[in-house]
Structures are given as C-alpha cells and as structure tokens.
Amino acid sequence: KMMRKKSCYLVLVVVFATSVFMRPYYLSPTSSSSSPKLNMASSPTLQTQQYSNETEMRRSIAPLLYHISPGSTGSRTLYHAACQAGFPSVHHKSFCISSNRGIDSVSENVVEGVRAHFEVLRWYQIADECCSLWSKGKVSSLDVDLNGGEKVDGSEHIQLPCLIPLDQWAQILQQFLKMVVNSGIVGLFDTPYPYLAPEVLDSADKGRISKPFIAMTERDPKSWAKSRSENHGLMVCREEFSYEKLGSSEFDVLGCIERAYHAATNNATMEVEDNSSSYRKTEAEPLILHFWDVFEHRSHKDPLDPSFQKGMERQMEHHQQFYLPLANYTPDFFGVKNKTNEIETNATTSRISLLPKKSRFDEEDVILDIRKHILRDEFESTKTRSSTLPDPLKNHTVISILELWRDEYSKPLTCRGRVNWEKRNNTLVEIYHLPKTCGLHVSKAGKSREKNYSLPFDVTPLIPT
Secondary structure (H helix, E strand, C coil): CHHHHHHHHHHHHHHHHHHHHCHHHHCCCCCCCCCCCCCCCCCCCCCCCCCCHHHHHCCECCCCEEECCCCCCCHHHHHHHHHHCCCCEEECCEEEEECCCCCCCCCHHHHHHHHHHHHHHHHHHHHHHHHHHHHCCCCCCCCEECCCEEEECCCEEECCCCCCCHHHHHHHHHHHHHHHHCCCCCEEECCCHHHHHHHHHHHHHHHECCCCEEECCCCCHHHHHHHHHHHCCEEEECHHHCHHHCCCECCCHHHHHHHHHHHHHHCCCCCCCCCCCCECCCCCCCCECCHHHHEEEECCCCCCCHHHHHHHHHHHHHHHHHHHHHCCECCCCCCCCCCCEEEEECCCCEEEEECCCCCCCCHHHHHHHHHHHHHHHHHHHHHHHHHHCCCCHHHCCHHHHHHHHHHHCCCCCCEEEEEEEECCCCEEEEECCCHHHCCCCECCCCCECCCCCCCCCCCCCCCCC
16 A cells, blocks of 8 residues: 555656646647738748747846937947947947857857847838838739739839738737847847837836846937938838827837727728728728838938928927936937036936037047946846846846956957848848958058958858858
C-alpha cells in the first residue's frame, strides 16, 4: 500500500510539473479564420517572423530617448548627439549602432530593433507612395496583380501592396512598432515616431523597465508649417478625419484611421475618393478602406495652400501643448523662450530647458545633457516600477543598473549607416555614406581611400541579403 501511495504521489507530481512547464504551449493562441492574417512574407528583413507572446512579454532594460517633436525641429542635431553619447539610435533612414560597418559587434536586441525600425519606415513609405501614385491616376482596381504588385501606365510594375486594407496595414505597423520599443534601441528620432506618439508611449509603458526620456524641441507653429511643407513631401491625414478637424497634418496617423472607420461605420454613404476601390459588398461585410481614402500625399512642389498651412499650424500647436508637460528635456533650439536659463517643475515631471545665449546650439552641450539626464536623473523612474522588473533585475539596486547603463553606453557610435528603400522592387539597401567614421583607413587629407561604401564580404550586414 505504501508503495502504491508513493507511486500515486509521484504521478501527481509529474502531471503537475508537466502542466506548469507546458502551460505556455497549451495557452498559445490559435489563428482564427475570422481574423485578418498579417502578410509578413514580403518583409525583406524579417521574412516570416511573427510577434509572439514571448516577445510581447519581454521588457527592455535599455533606456528610451524619444524625440516627440516632428521633423524640422532639430531632430538631426539630437540624433547625432545621441550617437556621440553612445546610445544606439535611428533617425528616419539613418542609424548608428557601432563604430564599424555591419552588426558583428552589436547586441542582438539592438539589431532586432533597428531591423524592425526599417520595417516601420518601409510600411509608412509604402502608404505615402501609394497615395502619391493614386493622386497621379496610376493605381486603380483594374490594374492590380495581387501577387505581383500594381501596374503603372499599363506596362511597368511596382511591387507595392497598394490595395492592402488599411486596418491590416495599421496592424502590421503596430506589430513592428512594438518590436522597436521592446528592443535595445535607445534613441528614436524623426518620422514616423512623432506621428505615432500615443502608440509609442503606450508600448514604452509596457515594453521598457523605465519610463521614456521624452525630448521636445518647441518651434513656432507658423514657421514650422511653412518650413515643413516647402521642403518635404508629406503624407497627411485628410481634414475630415483629423483630430478635432483642426486641419490636415502628419500627426496622429493611427487615430486618423480610427476616426475614418468610425465615420464609415456610422455612415454607410461616407464619401471617398472618386473611382476609389473602397467598397462594401454587403451590409454584413466591413467597409474596406485604402490609403488614399484617409490620407493624401502633398509634394513640396505643390502651390502654397493657406488653408492647408493653417491646419498644419493648428495641429502643431495642439501637439506641443499636449506633450510639453510630459517632456523631460526641452532644449530651446529655436529661441521660443526669452530667458537664458530656467528650470521648470510641474506636478508630474522635472523638465530642464537649456536656452542658449548664442544663435547656434552647441552639439557638445546636447551630448553632455543627454548623458547626464539619462544616466542619472531619468533612472529614478524605475524606483516606482521595482515590482515590474524582470528577473534577475529584481535583486539589483537602481544604482547597479545605472552602472550597467554607464558601462554599456560608454563609447561614441561613430559609424553612421543608412538604409534606402527601393520602391521599384520594394527592397531595402544598406549603405555607409560617411565611411571615414567607420574604422576605415583615412588619408592625410581626411578622405577615405575606399571608394566603395558597400559592406566588405567578411562583414555581417544589417539588412540580410
């Protein structure tokens, strides 16, 4: 009897242990036939990688420096300063993760994040390009080969998924955005991140062990709108779907989509572009919207539109007023404030504003400020999050993790790479446009002796070939 009793106990223990350790597999979600499937197969850098539960649960130890101000507000200055300060960063098509070309000496978490960043940017650029093609009459429901892309002028093919349903595009964008935020990237600068601010902040709250270090560079809305529209091609939310209908702008991309679908749900006769391929087969089926139903492309060569300029100004003013209270670092690049030095404190955060006496802002000052505040002040936020720290960090003090950061981000990341999107075949191309900063042999004249900016054969590329 005793032997049978022990055997029973042993069986129970084995069953219990198996159920505990196998629990994640039993609880893995299965794909539903009713839910849309995300087509990751067309992604050149992350072929069929899915955003698994395991990735969603992972919290990044790295700090996050998030420039929440839009392009044309000094984002490149902040990006270069962050690189020199030793923080892996991305700025639109540019990235800095090492002092050499390739990824051989770079953390896997950083590499994953940078690759995901270029997927975010690629899908964002796809939307903009499709809107541009639509405005030129080069995309229609009759000229579509779902496997091969859209025909242009009846003969030329562009490998772009222009007819992807807009809600599916939004899901893909958010998946890659979460991968960026949950990675080892520290600096996020320029398009499209300021236009995804609610989603970035929400993902950072769930995916980082410390609160994001938010930088804002205020600029007069009127001068910003003029500079932005005269020097850049823009993908903007249509005025009817813009926040509070303040006017067309680049801001709040996913909010724009939500408002468009909300309008469609409540009004089956919602007006869409003439000859649009958006449709509802029956009342039981959801309305399918495409890029050009919600967004429009505006070229910097377009004639000045006072109404559009006014809308951009109003949206910029709202963006700055809404997010300024959250900002930790507000360098006055554009002389918005008239004092030479001030420290502001509100109920939720300490905000340091450095206001230069000279007209040109010294990048060395920015480098010092970024290092000082990220590696000292910002980490105070983790004291309130100690219960959420993943093992083995729960046994570490704030100071010990701060020392970990100081050791990790101790050397300038001098090699500045760039990834260009080739829209004709929808691929990403990696180049290094400043080779003399990437550990190459440099002549006395300061010019690299190597004319080929591509990767040597023995270097592992960021973008897999």
